[in-house]
Amino acid sequence: MLQNKRIAIVGGGPGGLTLARLLQIKGAAVRVYERDLNNEVRVQGGALDLHTESGLAALQKAGLMDAFKANYRPGAEKIRVVDSQLKVYLDEHKKEAVATFGDKHYRPEIDRGPLRDILLASLQPATIVWDSHIVSVEPVRDSWNLVFQNGSTATADIVIGADGANSKIRPFVTDIKPLWTGITMVEGSIKHAERTAPIVHQLLEGGKIFAFGNEQTVIVSSKGDGSFGFSAACKTSECWYKESGIDFKDHQQVLDWFKKEFTTWNSTWWELFANEETVFIPRPQYCMPLDQQWAAKPNITLIGDAAHWMPPFAGEGVNMAMLDALQLSECLTSPIFVNTQAAIANYEKGMFARFAKAGQGTLFNTEWMHSPQALDNMLAMFGRSMLKQMGFIGKMWVSVTLIPFIRKAVGLSPKQYVLTE
Ligand SMILES: Cc1cc2nc3c(=O)[nH]c(=O)nc-3n(C[C@H](O)[C@H](O)[C@H](O)COP(=O)(O)OP(=O)(O)OC[C@H]3O[C@@H](n4cnc5c(N)ncnc54)[C@H](O)[C@@H]3O)c2cc1C
CATH class of the missing domain: 3.30.9.30 (D-Amino Acid Oxidase; Chain A, domain 2)
Structure with a gap:
């Protein structure tokens, strides 16, 4: 299906680079158009926790788990939960850091810079075209003309928008707008x-x-x-x-x-x-609206934040972007689809369903994290996850009324950390 097809991935974030790697492994002709002037120009944000069934699954498929293990930061996943006065209510630093790759509860952290470097190093030379700030795409018969801010242009048979929250590709796929x-x-x-x-x-x-x-x-x-x-x-x-x-x-x-x-x-x-x-x-x-859907186009689609921008309060964004890359690469290279439109339709169907679930959890977190009960909710969430890991509970809901018990059970009496006033 991808033979003699030129694929343009717009955006060299975690989603776009993962997709480029996965497609190149399958022999596809891929270019990544990235607006940054080079890899050094932008400060990359904080650490990201990758999840077994999504971010890590994509890296596994990309043959990059050894590189990940050489670059992740054991212990960086340890959390302290505090109140506005810096009282510590939950302290994971008391636990020993144990690497349990394969366990769905294990969420190792890697800095964005090293993650980007691993993905960039895995690509064939000249895959990335830096300084390619796309402003528009124009359909030309069965292909696309890509127009860049610096005046240059390029052509591609398939365009994949991986250009993040304010995607310039999204309007060519859907007119659905994000909600405040x-x-x-x-x-x-x-x-x-x-x-x-x-x-x-x-x-x-x-x-x-x-x-x-x-x-x-x-x-x-x-x-x-x-x-x-x-x-x-x-x-x-x-x-x-x-x-x-x-x-x-x-x-x-x-x-x-x-x-x-x-x-x-x-x-x-x-x-x-x-x-x-x-x-x-x-x-x-x-x-993005949780029920968003659109009819699949023949040769253009979206992954990552471009497809399903959401707040970062559930730590799902990068994992969803990398899982999209995995799912789309599988669909585009599968012999079971008659053409790229059918492959894109299958990928988008799964992506809509994943986002509806992850987006709901994210909005839920966004709401309670900015509510008067935020601290108690956070402790209940940790208590629930901890008790589950310890095998004490299955799907039991730990209500906030159990928080004093949880605090006692895990030795978490609140302590003052430091006060300068
Ligand atoms: C403060 C903050 C904290 C976060 N914390 C977490 C977290 O802990 N865990 C988590 O999972 N997620 C987190 N996220 C969300 C996460 O960063 C995103 O979901 C994830 O990076 C999406 O990946 P992506 O590849 O789809 O897009 P991006 O990472 O946004 O990458 C898009 C790429 O496209 C390029 N680009 C953009 N426009 C153009 C254009 N017009 N032409 C060419 N290139 C373009 C950009 O330069 C960029 O390289 C956080 C986000 C923020 C803002």
């Missing part, structure tokens, strides 16, 4: 964290922090190079990031916003905003 969730996240990335944010760095201890308070969240995620990524999220109006007048390049303005908006939070958190080198990105959170 009511939450904006301000993302930051801190270099030399030991020096620039020492208290949070110490609390992080190479893992992750989930902090809840006053219907707001701060999530911090370590990186192997001594830096870390974080996000502060709260309820806002849809266009707050524009209407607020904040210059997100000016750390002092972002700090002033945090002090005012996260007014009940301990001043220790201010160190996240104190460094003038920190780059902030406001990210209003949208989610």
